[in-house]
Amino acid sequence: MNIQDYENQLEGKECRWCKDSSESKRRNNCSLEGLRILQYNHDGGYKVDGFEKPQWLYVVCPNCDYQWSLQKLGIAQQINPPDTK
Numbered sequence: 001m002n003i004q005d006y007e008n009q010l011e012g013k014e015c016r017w018c019k020d021s022s023e024s025k026r027r028n029n030c031s032l033e034g035l036r037i038l039q040y041n042h043d044g045g046y047k048v049d050g051f052e053k054p055q056w057l058y059v060v061c062p063n064c065d066y067q068w069s070l071q072k073l074g075i076a077q078q079i080n081p082p083d084t085k
Contacts, residue, residue: 002049006057007037009075018064032068035059046070046077 013032039048042056057070071077
C-alpha cells in the first residue's frame with residue numbers, strides 16, 4: 001500500500017482528544033479525514049510502497065495538534081503473506 005491508500009482510510013476518523021471539548025464544539029470540526037499523513041523510519045512501522053524501511057504513520061489534529069498514529073486510529077497494517085521461496 002502507498003501513502004494515498006492509507007490516507008483514504010482516514011475517512012470517518014475523528015480526534016477523540018478534542019471531540020468532546022467545549023472549544024471544539026464551537027469549531028465543530030474534529031475530522032481527521034483528508035489530512036496529509038506524516039511519516040518517519042520506525043522498526044515497528046508500516047510497510048509502505050516507495051520506502052525501503054518501515055514507516056511510522058501519523059496525522060496531526062488541526063484543532064488540538066495531537067499526533068494520532070494510524071495504529072491508534074485502528075488502521076491496520078497491510079498483511080503480506082510470507083515469501084514462499
